[in-house]
Amino acid sequence: MGKVKKKVKLIKIDVDKCNGCRACEVICSAFHANPKYSSNNPARSRIRLIREPLRDVYLPVYAGEYAKAECAGRDKYVIDGKEYEECDFCRASCPSRDIFKEPDSGLPLKCDMCEDDPPQEKPLCVQWCLNDALTYEEREEEVEEEVKLDDMEIGLESMVDKYGLQKVRDTVARMSKKE
Ligand code: SF4
Numbered sequence: 001m002g003k004v005k006k007k008v009k010l011i012k013i014d015v016d017k018c019n020g021c022r023a024c025e026v027i028c029s030a031f032h033a034n035p036k037y038s039s040n041n042p043a044r045s046r047i048r049l050i051r052e053p054l055r056d057v058y059l060p061v062y063a064g065e066y067a068k069a070e071c072a073g074r075d076k077y078v079i080d081g082k083e084y085e086e087c088d089f090c091r092a093s094c095p096s097r098d099i100f101k102e103p104d105s106g107l108p109l110k111c112d113m114c115e116d117d118p119p120q121e122k123p124l125c126v127q128w129c130l131n132d133a134l135t136y137e138e139r140e141e142e143v144e145e146e147v148k149l150d151d152m153e154i155g156l157e158s159m160v161d162k163y164g165l166q167k168v169r170d171t172v173a174r175m176s177k178k179e
């Protein structure tokens with residue numbers, strides 16, 4: 001695959017401006033609910049707050065790639081006198097924690113920059129963050145051409161990783177017969 005020009009969308013996170021209001025989690029989970037806006041469960045959000053009010057820790061983190069194995073990272077970081085776990089900064093939907101997983105099915109969640117139908121001009125979490133902790137930027141870059149996966153493909157990929165292609169095929173075939 002060759003290089004292509006691509007509009008790269010970025011969300012800049014200013015941790016110092018986040019007050020932990022969780023408006024970003026609410027709007028993200030509502031926008032991605034099925035039917036749209038029918039629920040607003042933060043557990044379904046693709047942005048999650050690492051939130052510890054007693055220590056004044058509010059860290060918004062976006063759901064990134066699915067990881068089938070947990071990593072060995074257990075280091076601690078102290079930034080401006082506040083202690084964070086290494087996992088706090090991680091965007092992966094991985095086996096060692098509950099976040100970034102669809103609560104009913106356990107399938108991985110990933111931020112899609114609100115490009116779901118109908119695509120939003122600006123990410124909704126940015127629009128709903130009244131404290132400007134989240135700001136949106138765009139720039140053009142030359143990148144390797146990539147195959148874009150939708151939510152269903154990401155979910156299926158994780159099922160195939162976990163159970164093997166044959167088992168997923170057999171299950172789908174069995175379910176189709178029941179319909
Ligand atoms: S950009 Fe959209 S999909 Fe991503 S976390 Fe924000 S609201 Fe959710």
Ligand code: SF4
Nearest residue numbers: 018019021022024129
């Ligand atoms: S909406 Fe903004 S201030 Fe509120 S929790 Fe999310 S990032 Fe923090």
